[in-house]
Each structure stands twice: as structure tokens, then as C-alpha cells.
Amino acid sequence: xxxxxxEELQKVLKEKxxxxxxxxxxQRPKRKEFGDLATNVAFILSKHLKRNPFEIAxxxxxxxxxxxxxxxxxxxxxxFINVRFSKxxxxxxxxxxxxxxxxxxxxxxxxxxxxxxxYVSANPTGPLHLGHGRGAVVxxxxxxxxxxxxxxxxxEYYINDAGNQIRMLGISILYRYLELMLSLIYxxxxxxxxxxFAPPGEATKKDKLYARISELFREIGExxxxxxxxxxxxxxxxxxxxDLYREQILELPKEEAITFLSEFGLKEMLxxxxxxxxxxGITFDVWFSEKSLYQTRYVxxxxxxxxxxxxxxxxxGAVWFKTTxxxxxxxxxxxxxxxxxxxxASDIAYHYxxxxxxxxKVIDVWGADHHGYVPRVKAAIKAFGVPENWxxxxxxxxxxxxxxxxxxxxxxxxxxxxxxxxLLDEVGKDVIRFWFITKRSDxxxxxxxxxxxxxxxxxxxFYVQYAHARxxxxxxxxxxxxxxxxxxxxxxxxxxxxxxxxxxxIKHLATLRDELISIAQSRExxxxxxxxxxxxxxxHYYYNHYRVMVDxxxxxxxxxxxxxxxxxxxRLIFHFIGISAPERx
RNA sequence: GGGGGCGUAGCUCAGCAGGAUAGAGCGCGGGGCUCCGGACCCCGAGGUCGCGGGUUCAAAUCCCGCCGCCCCCA
Numbered sequence: 001x002x003x004x005x006x007e008e009l010q011k012v013l014k015e016k017x018x019x020x021x022x023x024x025x026x027q028r029p030k031r032k033e034f035g036d037l038a039t040n041v042a043f044i045l046s047k048h049l050k051r052n053p054f055e056i057a058x059x060x061x062x063x064x065x066x067x068x069x070x071x072x073x074x075x076x077x078x079x080f081i082n083v084r085f086s087k088x089x090x091x092x093x094x095x096x097x098x099x100x101x102x103x104x105x106x107x108x109x110x111x112x113x114x115x116x117x118x119y120v121s122a123n124p125t126g127p128l129h130l131g132h133g134r135g136a137v138v139x140x141x142x143x144x145x146x147x148x149x150x151x152x153x154x155x156e157y158y159i160n161d162a163g164n165q166i167r168m169l170g171i172s173i174l175y176r177y178l179e180l181m182l183s184l185i186y187x188x189x190x191x192x193x194x195x196x197f198a199p200p201g202e203a204t205k206k207d208k209l210y211a212r213i214s215e216l217f218r219e220i221g222e223x224x225x226x227x228x229x230x231x232x233x234x235x236x237x238x239x240x241x242x243d244l245y246r247e248q249i250l251e252l253p254k255e256e257a258i259t260f261l262s263e264f265g266l267k268e269m270l271x272x273x274x275x276x277x278x279x280x281g282i283t284f285d286v287w288f289s290e291k292s293l294y295q296t297r298y299v300x301x302x303x304x305x306x307x308x309x310x311x312x313x314x315x316x317g318a319v320w321f322k323t324t325x326x327x328x329x330x331x332x333x334x335x336x337x338x339x340x341x342x343x344x345a346s347d348i349a350y351h352y353x354x355x356x357x358x359x360x361k362v363i364d365v366w367g368a369d370h371h372g373y374v375p376r377v378k379a380a381i382k383a384f385g386v387p388e389n390w391x392x393x394x395x396x397x398x399x400x401x402x403x404x405x406x407x408x409x410x411x412x413x414x415x416x417x418x419x420x421x422x423l424l425d426e427v428g429k430d431v432i433r434f435w436f437i438t439k440r441s442d443x444x445x446x447x448x449x450x451x452x453x454x455x456x457x458x459x460x461x462f463y464v465q466y467a468h469a470r471x472x473x474x475x476x477x478x479x480x481x482x483x484x485x486x487x488x489x490x491x492x493x494x495x496x497x498x499x500x501x502x503x504x505x506i507k508h509l510a511t512l513r514d515e516l517i518s519i520a521q522s523r524e525x526x527x528x529x530x531x532x533x534x535x536x537x538x539x540h541y542y543y544n545h546y547r548v549m550v551d552x553x554x555x556x557x558x559x560x561x562x563x564x565x566x567x568x569x570x571r572l573i574f575h576f577i578g579i580s581a582p583e584r585x
Numbered sequence: 586g587g588g589g590g591c592g593u594a595g596c597u598c599a600g601c602a603g604g605a606u607a608g609a610g611c612g613c614g615g616g617g618c619u620c621c622g623g624a625c626c627c628c629g630a631g632g633u634c635g636c637g638g639g640u641u642c643a644a645a646u647c648c649c650g651c652c653g654c655c656c657c658c659a
Contacts, residue, residue: 329587460610
């Protein structure tokens with residue numbers, strides 16, 4: 001309805017003042033005496049026209065008042081124009097929702113254009129933690145919205161499988177594997193005849209194993225101590241390696257063993273990450289490997305392209321990219337002194353690749369600790385001649401976890417972080433998804449596990465889901481008692497809903513359409529939970545004050561229609577947030 | 586040192602492309618179906634919008650400075 005009013009106003013501005021493209025605001029007033037929608041357009045015009053805003057408001061109101069969709073158009077105090085829509089307009093809204101369902105709320109903002117949303121992209125060297133989980137929800141919810149509003153969305157996960165950290169994963173697994181082997185030997189494994197017997201003058205098989213373990217410990221021990229991954233999951237991986245390959249790993253040369261275990265660990269971790277995300281309601285269209293950028297020589301090609309444009313130079317034995325020419329505060333290294341590429345190099349190549357894949361827009365959801373990285377990547381994009389706003393970066397701040405009123409400190413290196421999986425098992429998908437987007441994503445989130453769990457009945461997630469279950473329950477009851485099936489399409493007389501409360505509810509649904517569109521445009525997804533709570537509050541109020549199952553069958557049908565419309569809106573919001581819409585609780 | 590963010594009710598947070606009497610949930614105090622799901626509803630208390638300036642018809646909202654906390658870079 002905001003869109004409708006804006007269009008009507010623009011028409012009037014064009015006809016009466018020959019103005020177009022004037023930016024003004026149409027919003028729902030805080031107090032309902034001020035009508036359904038209010039606009040500040042007269043204030044804005046007073047600057048353009050250099051006239052008293054109040055007079056302008058009166059002129060505009062007179063024009064708008066001619067339109068039958070408006071019941072009244074009034075001018076208030078300084079120069080607000082307050083508009084009230086007619087009942088028929090609202091009854092039309094209700095009918096629309098019943099016949100069109102989700103489509104009533106739809107608007108083709110994307111025009112079928114392709115957009116890529118890249119999110120999570122966590123290093124596959126460990127399980128997902130809460131910060132990843134938050135990024136996952138943010139990316140997923142944004143994708144849901146864009147998809148609904150007419151964009152062709154590709155959800156993508158960028159796998160950092162090329163750097164040194166993958167080798168470190170292999171070393172870490174090897175280290176734990178060696179520990180495991182050692183303890184097995186101490187516990188008496190490898191004590192059978194074949195291991196203890198040896199021809200005179202030769203070491204036993206067991207001794208050889210022991211010697212090899214010691215040797216490898218010496219070779220990788222220091223590296224592990226310095227940079228190894230310490231989490232329990234590494235030990236689990238080592239156990240898995242042992243279960244599959246027994247002592248065979250020891251027979252490989254050191255580097256081969258590390259490579260083998262790196263790849264093994266990578267594959268296992270990716271599978272685990274994929275599982276966790278699926279249980280979190282998240283799937284990706286593309287899992288994009290960083291390594292593949294090297295294998296297809298994409299990094300090389302990208303750098304050549306930049307070199308031809310004269311944007312690379314050598315200094316101190318390294319190769320630099322003149323990002324300062326595109327707004328960065330200093331140039332950046334793309335090839336280090338030792339000849340290896342920097343992460344930045346592959347990131348440029350990756351974004352160049354995204355561009356060549358033909359996305360109209362790209363949204364990267366990153367951890368906020370990468371925010372210093374944004375100007376660099378944006379600079380690279382400009383160097384490719386891509387418009388700057390082609391790439392949007394959504395920064396997602398940390399999640400602080402509280403248990404028993406105390407913060408649970410997390411460190412990935414020390415391995416004492418809480419994984420997404422643990423939280424998922426403890427409080428469930430819906431609760432996490434809902435809470436993770438209740439706060440603007442660029443500010444840190446405090447997640448109180450006790451509140452999320454113990455007070456589940458006082459939890460807003462359950463509050464909104466309860467409303468959905470309640471409506472469904474009523475429908476079941478109506479079918480039982482009255483033999484009327486509200487789940488199928490039915491005729492009703494909207495004009496029977498003429499109480500203040502009922503009209504307000506329909507208005508609210510019409511407003512909701514505007515607000516959802518605005519959220520999709522601004523990507524302010526943290527407002528979605530609010531919207532759900534607000535709608536549900538009105539529903540519960542209505543339910544407590546009006547009976548649905550009344551003897552007057554026509555009235556009952558009209559009220560059922562209203563509940564059904566509310567349920568449709570709820571389902572849509574739940575769909576965006578990615579939580580379930582339970583039929584019963 | 587440079588950059589970014591945050592500071593609104595006891596707690597967690599909305600509101601901030603300026604707009605009318607600053608909102609929600611939780612918590613707290615009081616109340617509400619013999620009847621469609623009480624995981625609900627109603628009423629109430631609770632705020633110098635961190636502090637100080639500026640911009641203007643109008644500032645929680647924009648600008649400047651300061652204080653406090655967090656993050657990134659060097």
C-alpha cells in the first residue's frame with residue numbers, strides 16, 4: 001500500500017507542479033489517529049517550491065481525496081498528510097491473500113537477474129563454530145529473501161583448500177595418529193608373534209614401528225607445537241585413520257603421509273561441515289575450491305590480465321598490485337618473495353571468476369574481522385572495470401556465548417570453542433536461527449544458552465510458532481465440530497469483519513507486505529523476528545477477544561479467512577528465517 | 586598511531602536516508618475464560634536515548650569534540 005500511495009503522489013506532483021523523482025517518505029504513523037499512512041512530502045516540497053508546507057499539504061490532500069481507494073486524506077499540525085484507506089481496499093487485500101497466498105506478498109525486485117551469495121566459507125580445518133553459524137544464517141536468510149523477490153540466486157561456499165593450513169591439518173592428524181599408535185603399543189597391541197619375532201641380528205617389527213614413530217615425532221613435533229590444531233576432532237580423525245589404515249601410514253615417506261592425511265582430513269571435515277549445515281537447514285548450490293583456481297591457472301591468468309594493464313610491479317623481490325589506484329590505502333603483495341601467491345591473489349582471481357560467470361550482483365558474507373580486507377577486494381574489482389556496487393560485503397560480528405551467566409571464552413587454536421553442532425544438539429535449529437538474526441549482524445551478538453533453552457516457553461521463537469500451531473489447531477477443531485474445512489479454498493464475505501480489531505489486523509497484513517519488501521531491499525534481516533512477534537501479538541489479542549466458532553456460519557467463515565491470511569503471512573516470515581511452521585506443539 | 590563498530594528501560598535489543606507522546610521481548614507488580622489450544626491475553630511501574638557543543642521549523646536520528654567498551658590494521 002505504501003507503493004500505491006507513493007505512485008499516486010508522484011502522479012499528482014507531476015501534474016500539479018511538474019516535478020518528478022522527488023524523494024519523500026511514506027510511513028505508518030505511530031498513532032492510529034493519524035491514519036493508515038502518513039507522508040512528509042509537503043515538507044520536502046516546501047524546499048523545492050519555497051512555499052509554506054502547510055498550504056502545499058492542503059493542495060495535495062485535496063487532489064488525493066478524489067481517489068476512492070482513500071477514505072480520508074487529512075492535513076495535520078506542521079504539514080503531515082495523513083491518509084486513511086477505505087474498507088473496500090482492505091477487504092480486497094484479504095481476498096487477495098486468500099486466493100494468491102505467498103504471491104500476494106511477492107514483488108519482482110530482482111527481475112530474474114542472477115545474484116551470488118557467498119557465505120560461511122569456513123576453513124575446512126575444523127568444525128564450524130558459532131560465528132560461522134551466524135554467518136550461515138545471515139547468508140541463508142538473505143538468499144531466501146532475494147529468491148522470493150525475483151532474483152536468480154546462487155548460494156556458494158568457497159573452500160580454502162589451497163593454503164598452508166591444509167598441510168597443517170595433515171600434520172596435526174599425523175601427530176595425533178602417532179600418539180595413538182604409541183599408546184596402542186604400550187597397551188600391548190602389536191605384541192603377537194609376527195611383531196615380536198625377528199631373525200637374529202634384525203629388529204622386530206614392533207621395534208621398527210616404534211623407531212618410525214619416534215622419527216616422525218622428531219620431524220613434525222615442533223611444527224605441531226607451534227601451529228597445530230588442538231581440538232578433539234583431530235584425535236577423532238586420527239582414530240578414523242587408524243581404523244581404516246592401521247599402521248600403514250608409517251610406511252609412507254613423511255611428506256607423502258602428510259599430503260595423504262591432509263587430503264583425508266579435508267574430505268572428512270568438508271563432509272562434516274556439509275552435514276552440520278544441512279541439519280541447520282542450509283544447502284549450497286556450489287562448493288567452490290580455491291585449489292581449482294590454481295589448477296585451472298586462473299590465478300595466473302588473472303595476474304597476467306592485471307600485468308597487461310600495468311597494475312603490477314616488483315619491489316623488494318615481491319610482486320605488488322597497485323590497489324591504491326582504486327582507493328586502497330596502500331598497495332598489496334600478490335606474489336611473495338619465495339614465489340608463492342598470497343591469499344589476496346586467489347581472492348582476486350575468485351572474484352574475477354565470479355564476474356566472468358555473469359552474476360549481476362555478488363554478496364559476500366564475511367566475518368567482521370575481515371573488514372580491513374574489503375577495500376582491497378573492492379579495489380581489485382574496480383581494476384577489472386566492474387562497477388563498485390556490483391559487490392556488497394555483509395560483515396557478521398562474533399557470537400559471544402553465555403552459560404550460567406558467564407561468557408564462554410572461545411579459541412580455535414586451543415580447541416576449546418563451542419561448535420555449531422553442539423549448540424544445534426542442545427537448543428535446536430529454530431531457536432538458533434531465530435536468535436542469530438535478532439540483532440543487526442554487524443554488531444556482536446550475545447547468546448545466552450540458558451535463556452534459549454530453559455526458558456523455552458518464554459522464548460519468542462516458541463511464541464510465534466505457537467500462534468501458527470494454534471491457528472492450525474482451530475482449523476482442525478472447526479473441521480471436527482462443524483464439518484467445515486478451512487484448509488481448502490472457500491467463499492467468504494469480508495465485509496462481515498467490521499470491528500476495529502479486525503480491520504486493524506487486515507491493515508497490518510497489508511503493511512507487512514511493504515515492510516517485507518523494504519527488508520529485502522535493505523537486507524535488514526534482523527527486523528524479521530520483530531515482524532513475526534508483532535503479527536502474532538495481534539493475532540493472540542484477536543483470538544482472546546473474538547470467537548471464531550460462532551453459530552453464524554458466514555461470520556465464522558470470514559473470521560477463518562482472516563486467520564488463514566495471518567497464517568499465510570507467518571509461514572512466509574518463517575520461510576525467510578528458515579524455521580519450521582509446526583501444525584501442533 | 587590509523588580505520589571500523591557499539592553506547593536507548595534492571596537484562597537482551599529495535600528505532601537512526603531527521604518528523605508528531607521513544608518501542609518490543611525477558612524480568613518485576615497486579616488482574617483475566619465452566620466456553621475454539623492459558624506455550625495466551627489485559628493493566629501497571631521502569632528512560633537526562635553515554636557526555637558536551639553545533640546544524641533547523643524539528644535531533645535518539647545529521648556534523649564536531651570528549652568518555653567508555655569491542656574489532657581490524659601497523
